[in-house]
Amino acid sequence: MKVVIIGNGISGITAARWIRKLSDHEITVISSETKYFYSRTALMYVYMGHMRAEDTQPYEPWFWSRNRIQLMEDHVETIDFENRELSLKSGKKAPYDKLILALGSKPNKFGWPGQDLKRVGGLYHWQDLENMEAHSAGLSRAVIVGGGLIGIEMAEMFRSRDIPVTMLVREESYWNNVLPPEESQMVSDHIRAHHIDLRLGVNLGEIIGNEQGQAMGVVVKETGERIDCGYVGLTAGVHPNIAFLKDQSLEIQKGILVNNNLETNISGVYAIGDCAQLREPREGRRSIEAVWYTGRMMGEVAAHNICGHVTEYDPGIWFNSAKFLDIEYQVYGTVLAKPPENHVSIFWQHEDNTKSIRLVFDQRTNEILGFNLMGVRFRHELCEKWLKEKTDIEEVLRSLPLANFDPEFSKQYEGELIRIYNAQFGKNITAKHKKRSLDRVLQFLKK
């Protein structure tokens, strides 16, 4: 059987690896971005000089031939679903028996005047990085539009070369549609501490170009202020990269619609990763989750399905992580920016304004709902177990120090949460163990 995968990102490559583990099918991966799979999440580190391009490739080049995964550097122009055949930019045709669409995303552009000028770009593909690199020399200022996870990465990139940065952020506080107010404030402060000119509550009006068709400034919509710059970064989110599939028999909405086995409406065709939209997402989950982890899990599930093990996609307990300049962020479970009334928080923040821990629980049932961590690391498996088992908040608090995953000798702050909980609710609980210990954790996980 011939399996063709379009897209060599994390989802497509995970699918390929698992199909190889589970079967002897012929596997071809087609992508027009780069020859070898690289880690998109590491784009910033290449620009900042932390890593070489080669270091972002999780597998050495010989890995692919040894595992009989054929790589094609080409662009898929059209898909003939009826005859199961792809037409490629090079003029070649590629027949398939099973097809996996792992097309990823594209940066959003909201029809801003000037959005297609030179010296304007998103940060998603390798080519975006090359574009930034090409225009960085002598850059007097960069303006970044959008205050999400990619916007802050782009700001950090420019700052690593001492290029002044202005961020235009629609929200009143950084990423406050996802982060609770305190965390959002902390990150906003941190961004400013890194000498980034953070403008909150403003939108991009237009991008001004010069005669050569290059961006030379932006106008802020609300104030009409003009900011001169030599580069405009567009980081206002992403959308599935599916334009070339419109008006065909394939059912698409925002993304490619798939059932819980990740099959599209056409038999033998699967969609995974950023470009897939679940018809029936699990409770509390979005239909498109454009993150690394879900792409990886989907790749694995699609592989199982293609290899005859009918498997439902179960993303498990939600988790994610990011890094805001120097502040690491981890989240497990449900932590909402605007929580309903029954979601109660226990929140501790360090006085240095770079660390905090938030536990969210349901006031009606006392069960734990989520963990939100800034500058502190928690152990995934433990948080997941507590969340899965809907553990009582007091039970969680008593064992909380076990969850700490910070480097050895780091100070542990879990006791503070117990203190805050006791004060807030007039209780008097104490920790069972004050210190993390792998032995205890392993015992606990087995229970």
Place this chain on the structure above:
Amino acid sequence: MSLLQKIGLTLFLCALAIFTLTLGLNKFTLTSESLAVDKEVHRESIISMARDMGMLDKTYQNQFAFVSDLKKCIKASQLELSASYDNAEYKGSEWDYKIGDWAIKDYILPTVQKSGHGMVSDNKGLFLLLTFGLGILGGLIFILPKFMEQPGIKNDNIYHDPLTRGMNYNIRTGLLITSIIGILVYGIFYTSGNVLLPILSAIVILIIIGLVFIYQKEKNRKSPRSASAKVIGWLGLVAGIYLIIFYILLYWKPEYITNWMTIVDPVSEKLNGGAASQWFLYGLMYTVIVLVMGVRMISKYRHNRYQIIRTLSVMFFQTAIAFLLPEILTRLNYPYYDFKNIWPLNYTFFFDWNIKNLIASGGLGIFMLVWGIVLIVLAVPIITYFFGKRWYCSWVCGCGGLAETMGDPFRQLSDKSVRAWRFERWIIHAVLVFAVVMTLMVLYHYFTGRQQVLFLNSDSIRSWYGFLIGSAFAGVVGTGFYPLMGNRVWCRYGCPLAAYLGLVQRFKSRFRITTNGGQCISCGNCSTYCEMGIDVRHYAQRGQDIVRSSCVGCGVCAAVCPRGVLRLENASADVNQRTEDLRTVHIEDLINAQ
């Protein structure tokens, strides 16, 4: 770079330039007082030879011509004495009359040292200030402003910097091959034309290359990850070559660097009461570098207490245990002894002169002997069982100490390819075998008095080990290659103690790096900054715990990981299950259900 940092850097570079130029600033004159030879026959012969050659009391402008003439002169005496021995009816022992080759080596260095005079000798204190003093000052002025920045991982522009961005594959391999061939060829001179051991070594090297390239089929596997295709860090190249030359002079041509020893004479006299040897010079430089660059390490990782404590530990062990204590022991007429240096890294530990020396120095000497053996047979396995080899390699060891301080800016240059891993395992275990065999032969000689085993001679084996492994590998390649192949070249490929610790760590230790569930985004920071070239990401992205014999537990992977995925931990439970190849976090249940 701030103005202050520019000033610091300038001062440091001035110090380095003065230090280098110092080598040409003394004059040299051979007088009958400066000839450091005490055997009367030799003395008289050399002096009259020097007089005949017009060398005696002649002032040379630098040591190069001086050393060359001095060698000629002593060699001529050697010939003359050998020729006249039969007729001389000398009553004493043969080698009190004839000059042996080893004696020449012993005569030259102290004679050059004592013959020096002029600007450096007259201004020792000033030069000490202008080299060591200015270097430390410049270094600290460069480093201290870093404490003002936001704490956090600061690896910005490492791969843009011509000092730290590394070499491309061809240049790096070329330098490596040149060094190996150069060392082996020089080895033939070093062993005075005895080609057996250099040839044996060359055969072993070729066998290892064959094993990796042909048997393990690495020949056609290109590894872009091991070094970049294009990049040439020219400053790194310069630094590497400087270091390599420094080590060559230090180990094999110390008579050319006596001016440096002269500079540190005052320090040596304070500490051990005598003039500085090249080893004192080296020890002092080493300690100063570990201390200053240790401050840099702390500034860089000051948000991470593991790094701070670990760095303080290597700074302490280098300063107090490796440098000061042995000097003080010498001053008190006890044997020179580094209490933390463990066989087989400390390969001279079982040499007859060391054992005799220790036994001869009474209670403390016996204690040192027992202590050394206890470290080997008890401390290494037991402490490694509990904490992994890191307790030694990145907390105590001097080589590790230098790697973790001066070497930190170069850690990303370690080769991460599978090919390099294969080389590593063959080479380091070959060195371990070599060290054990060499030591067994030395002990056999010690206990039975027999030198020859089959076609091998224990004395030549041990001096070859000292040359090839102790000096060439550990020093010239081990440290000289910091800017070319990363800061742990010796620890990773060469150190026999690391091999021993690694075997314990791999098969019987509670230490591992745990992976935080499914949080890894495969970014590769951990692998890039692993000084031992472990592809940490390979394990992390699968959710596997990591148990690798080479891991020195520096903890930098955990520090640089932007997602908090890695943690160094000690516990014995579930190691096998958690290091399994297919440990994924979420689909695991599905697989079990099949």
